[in-house]
Amino acid sequence: MRVALEINGDDYARDVEPDLTLLSFLRDVLGLTGTKWGCLTGDCGACTVLVDGKPVVSCLQLACQAQGREVTTVEGLETPGGLDEVQAAFVSNGATQCGFCTPGMVMSVEALLRTNPSPNEAEIREALAGNLCRCTGYSKIVDAVLQAAAERRSAVGSPAADVS
Amino acid sequence: MADVFIPGSLEEAVDFLADHPTTAMPIAGGTDLLVDARTGRSRPERLVDLSGLRGIEGFELDGELLRVGALTRIRSIELDAELGRRATALVEAARVLGSVQIRTMATVGGNLCHGTPSAEMPPSLLVHDAVAEITGKGGQYSVPLAAFFVAPGRTVLAPGDLLTSVRARVPSSAAGSCYLRQTVRWSMDLAGVGVAASVHVEGGAVSNARVALCAVAPVPMVVTGAENAVMGTSLAPDALAEAGRRAAEACSPISDARGTAEYRRQVVSVLVPRALRIAWLRATGSWPEGSPAPVNGVWTRE
Numbered sequence: 001m002r003v004a005l006e007i008n009g010d011d012y013a014r015d016v017e018p019d020l021t022l023l024s025f026l027r028d029v030l031g032l033t034g035t036k037w038g039c040l041t042g043d044c045g046a047c048t049v050l051v052d053g054k055p056v057v058s059c060l061q062l063a064c065q066a067q068g069r070e071v072t073t074v075e076g077l078e079t080p081g082g083l084d085e086v087q088a089a090f091v092s093n094g095a096t097q098c099g100f101c102t103p104g105m106v107m108s109v110e111a112l113l114r115t116n117p118s119p120n121e122a123e124i125r126e127a128l129a130g131n132l133c134r135c136t137g138y139s140k141i142v143d144a145v146l147q148a149a150a151e152r153r154s155a156v157g158s159p160a161a162d163v164s
Numbered sequence: 165m166a167d168v169f170i171p172g173s174l175e176e177a178v179d180f181l182a183d184h185p186t187t188a189m190p191i192a193g194g195t196d197l198l199v200d201a202r203t204g205r206s207r208p209e210r211l212v213d214l215s216g217l218r219g220i221e222g223f224e225l226d227g228e229l230l231r232v233g234a235l236t237r238i239r240s241i242e243l244d245a246e247l248g249r250r251a252t253a254l255v256e257a258a259r260v261l262g263s264v265q266i267r268t269m270a271t272v273g274g275n276l277c278h279g280t281p282s283a284e285m286p287p288s289l290l291v292h293d294a295v296a297e298i299t300g301k302g303g304q305y306s307v308p309l310a311a312f313f314v315a316p317g318r319t320v321l322a323p324g325d326l327l328t329s330v331r332a333r334v335p336s337s338a339a340g341s342c343y344l345r346q347t348v349r350w351s352m353d354l355a356g357v358g359v360a361a362s363v364h365v366e367g368g369a370v371s372n373a374r375v376a377l378c379a380v381a382p383v384p385m386v387v388t389g390a391e392n393a394v395m396g397t398s399l400a401p402d403a404l405a406e407a408g409r410r411a412a413e414a415c416s417p418i419s420d421a422r423g424t425a426e427y428r429r430q431v432v433s434v435l436v437p438r439a440l441r442i443a444w445l446r447a448t449g450s451w452p453e454g455s456p457a458p459v460n461g462v463w464t465r466e
Contacts, residue, residue, distance in 0.1 A: 001168065018168035019211065021198075041199045043352060048265055054239075057265045060198045062191070064168055065215050108264065129351035130263020 003063045007032070008076030016063055022056075023047045025063035026073060034074040034103050045131035048104035049073045055111040057130070074103035077110065085155065086110055089148035090141070097135030105131045109145050117153055119145065166201070168211045174220070174299055174326065177212050182301045182324025190214050190326060192235055193269040195262065196278040220273075220328045225250060230292065230334045234273025234327045238285075242267060248454060250334045252446060253288035253341035253360045253439075256457055260284065260345060263352055273327045276309075279317045279383075280354075282422075286313070286384035287360035288343045290376035292332035300325040313383035339364045340446025342439045344461040345379075346431045348422055355379040356422035357431040359411075361439035363394070365447040370394050375407065375436055380415035380428050387411045390436055399444050404437035411436040435461060 004013035026032045038046030040059045047058040050072040077084045086109045096102045112127040124145045171177035181188050189208040191197050200206040221235040242258035261284040275285040294309040301324045341362035345355040358378035364371050375390040389410035397403040417428035438461030445451040
């Protein structure tokens, strides 16, 4: 089956098995291994990517169901200046340990901040309920999200803030 | 490996499913089906991908009629402010289903058609007298949602039948609803007990009440006895306790990892009164608008 979609701003088209998951399409067909292969049952969130800006677990979506859609993976976050605010905040807060859950976490946070630029701790924990970390616990991850949100708000800036 | 058929219309989907009754299964969000396929619980040879079909996604409120398309994502229910006011229990059930990712993918129709006894959507639809609207090879027909579920994993749908929407009656004033559940974990867990309640209040008394349960019987169930216990009352403690007692008697839970049958009955007897009480407070304007029910329905302020 021919699957054509946009990933991180680039168009891709490949002939694949019809029941291939989006996760396998990204990792095995395209070599985009930032998205992690975890539980394969939608529980751990390690394979989280954005489809049309919304977070999905790519292990439970067929590649053909993403036909014509815009997919964003962790590889698509990096800016010309380096890591984006969320990635940088995970590093500076020590919000990673083995790092396996981190790409999925970061993608869920990206989705959260796009719709809620000022999340509180409860909202952050709810947004990350589907992303399991078995190393660090979640305190530093929550700290990283709070910092990333603050930095993104100040980077975007409001006219009033610019004047002051 | 399964083949995937992508129908161009509802009719094409129905025809394909009817032509392959033993081998084809419809897929929408995939959050139940692909887990089942991966764990060996089902082995579909052909998947009919409904996710691109137009016309059965989204919901609309027309007066007191709520119609929810089968392809409506759980997440879009959760985030709708108008539904939060008018069908609060439905929104509360949507909020606790899976994770943000799962809710973004999972559909209302899939949650109903998978037939899981603990599925989150049925109780909150049952308390609004929901009716399943189905398209099959022979045309369209409707089934009360209370008669839609046959056994764990089984519904009335015959091969080739597709649930297209659910319609429900959502009163516009003097009504309130609530969904509460008991879980082992707060997130990413199935209900050990799920309770939805709705009440309509006229002249300081309950003029209509609905109580529905999940995860405590082979199929989601309406508890008429509990409803009768509070009809015409102003939800005094003895009426609430009687509703809880009747619900606990009416259900038939099993013992599993989420609790023993005895424990589940006990939880039903506690959550039914709490859900009714919160529904009443909402119906009478005594509950802060937009404020979700607290975990397990325990609150300290009225």
